Amino acid sequence: MKVRVGGPGVFTRKKFLADVAEIGGDIPDAVARHNPVATIASRGCPVGCWFCIVPKMEGKAFTLLPDFPVRPVLCDNNLSALPADFQDHIIARYQAAGVPLLDANSGFEPRTFDDDVYARWQAINRGPWRFAYDDAAERPYVERVMHMLADVSPRRKRVYVLIGNEPFAACMDRIREVIAWGGEPHVQPFMKLNSLERRPHPRFDWNEQLLRDVARWANSPAIWRKTPFSDYRRSAKTRERYDEQTGMFA
């Protein structure tokens, strides 16, 4: 039997798998096996965030896939950092095919998500505007993007806030800023890239339960609108769950 393995955890287990399986490589259009309405027009990301698996798996240089099948869910890692002419190419393919872009699933990166990028993708994006606020260094860029999207409803602005990668106070500042700028935070606790289970990994002054509690509080507008985190009390009946689709604890 021929066995081929891939996926996020494989590069940390190479020495155990090398004798029994062929490791890595690309299967064209594999994303469609996961979701038949999904597609991808580029791989990799040049930003190189230390907590992200994309550069390690797919490289720090973009691989462009100009002949990608046009489908409603576009899963590229960082659309705004792609060369402008390739962004135009993707949009033109959607328009020519008459396929609606219902979700730019991994979205845009605040440093490069500027007015030109917004105007370009507004032509076809019918889904939410997804971007991340991962650390304090991104503050001026995220604030600019939030002002740029001021007329977009909070539900169409998906601001992913990574917590646990900086001390507690710095992460809470980022959550509160997203709310103050008119957004709804979508909080994701930091996990180790080689984790074999979906467990937050505490660093700095965090602990695992605190990571889960902040995520649950911040991912529920009905909770944070009524109760500041300092008054939030987790109930034994309302344990958090991990949502596989959003990658968040809720």
Ligand code: SF4
């Ligand atoms: S910008 Fe996004 S996709 Fe690129 S390395 Fe950072 S987290 Fe990963």
